Amino acid sequence: MLPSGDRFREIVFETDWVAPEETSAQFVDFSSGGSAAAPSPVDGGSTGGFLPEYRSPEPDVPVPSQTALASLIWNTAADSDLSRTVGAPTNRVGTGMGRGQGQGIGNGKGNGREGGNGKSFFGLASEGKSFVFVLDCSLSMNHPHDSDAKTRFRKMKMELTNSLAHLRPDQEFFIVFFNHEAIPMPAERMVSAAPENKQYFLDWVEQVPAQGDTDPTAALLMALRMRPDVIYFLTDGCFSGPANDIVKSIQQSRTSIHTFVFETMLTEKQQAGLELMRQKKASAAMTKLGEATYRRMREVLVAEQVMQGLSQNNGGKYHVIP
Numbered sequence: 001m002l003p004s005g006d007r008f009r010e011i012v013f014e015t016d017w018v019a020p021e022e023t024s025a026q027f028v029d030f031s032s033g034g035s036a037a038a039p040s041p042v043d044g045g046s047t048g049g050f051l052p053e054y055r056s057p058e059p060d061v062p063v064p065s066q067t068a069l070a071s072l073i074w075n076t077a078a079d080s081d082l083s084r085t086v087g088a089p090t091n092r093v094g095t096g097m098g099r100g101q102g103q104g105i106g107n108g109k110g111n112g113r114e115g116g117n118g119k120s121f122f123g124l125a126s127e128g129k130s131f132v133f134v135l136d137c138s139l140s141m142n143h144p145h146d147s148d149a150k151t152r153f154r155k156m157k158m159e160l161t162n163s164l165a166h167l168r169p170d171q172e173f174f175i176v177f178f179n180h181e182a183i184p185m186p187a188e189r190m191v192s193a194a195p196e197n198k199q200y201f202l203d204w205v206e207q208v209p210a211q212g213d214t215d216p217t218a219a220l221l222m223a224l225r226m227r228p229d230v231i232y233f234l235t236d237g238c239f240s241g242p243a244n245d246i247v248k249s250i251q252q253s254r255t256s257i258h259t260f261v262f263e264t265m266l267t268e269k270q271q272a273g274l275e276l277m278r279q280k281k282a283s284a285a286m287t288k289l290g291e292a293t294y295r296r297m298r299e300v301l302v303a304e305q306v307m308q309g310l311s312q313n314n315g316g317k318y319h320v321i322p
Helices: 066-077 153-167 194-204 217-225 241-249 268-278 282-289 291-313
Strands: 131-136 172-178 183-184 231-233 256-262 318-321
Touching: 131 153, 131 217, 131 318, 153 194, 172 194, 172 217, 183 217, 217 231, 217 241, 241 291, 256 291, 268 282, 282 291, 291 318
Parallel strands: 131 172, 131 231, 231 256, 256 318
Antiparallel strands: 172 183
């Protein structure tokens, strides 16, 4: 029982941080189960613009059914009578190694401003009573960030703390992290932004590490199922083809979805090639970049378009974080 009276379900963390008892409460399984990867150093990662490819022995991580996820999208888009109660997935912060190889994607012009406070995230304010934060905790979020935060992951957590601090007790929030699956905060539904609730769940946030791959589909659909006024969706990774298709297909009017990406460090040549691709001058870009770099810039462009499209199709804004 939370200090505010809300009920919650404890999540077992198989790490050195905490080990609360697991309850027998039953919830809807959005993620198809599986265990998450082991913690990686918070301040680790590459010092270059892109993280090198990271591979470890493949864990047994089930992939959610794309058909089932797509069905949930269209049910949500049709504004059907969905319950606000959400389920904690069967994944936990476990002891296996994940398949982390996420790449940075943000390199376009956003239409939000960093800084400020109020009901905002990275300075992008939005009116509403209920807010869900869908946040990337894949391995690539350990990438260094040129700020006091030192890493992208720490920068995101600092901004989340700032955002929650300015919510009023009559407002509600929920936090769901994602890597290759959804990792929701240990609560059955959105909770009031009472001071004790903020502190309780921010303590939980501090225990979540950055590890694993990048697939936001289960987390996004979980957020939409709660029917909040606003979703703040942040990632720094490129998604798989099926995940891209699902994210691009989300279009509804109930919830505003604001999207955030970290700016990618590109060389002058890469930046010039990417700009040619934005102008649909593929042949010129191929000549300038070469085949291998062109393919990589194509991934960056597709990811950029997916995030821009998601915000545009759902009443939100797209924001690039320096």
